[in-house]
Amino acid sequence: MRYLADIPGSTATVELEAGGLVAGPKLFVNDAPARQGAKRGEFLVPGDNGEEIVVRLKPQFIDPIPALEANGQLIR
Secondary structure, eight states: OOEOOOOOOSSSSSEOOOOSSSSEEEEEEEEEEEOOSTTTTEEEEEEETTTTEEEEEESSSSSSSEEETTTTEOOO
8 A cells, every 4th residue: 555745845746655574665756666765765756956855764663654754854
């Protein structure tokens, strides 16, 4: 199941797919897998001004759906 995420500074459609027992969570931008960032758990989302926004996955205790951090702002 995918959850829509509103990333500040980006008009792209960003969706988060919760992980399962075998695979971890995935991030999709306009129905395509998001590009990997420099570190584990980081993804690159195109911004409105042409720059890449680094989105980090933040695991939540007990909750299978991680929170997202973009530009220092936590998105649940």
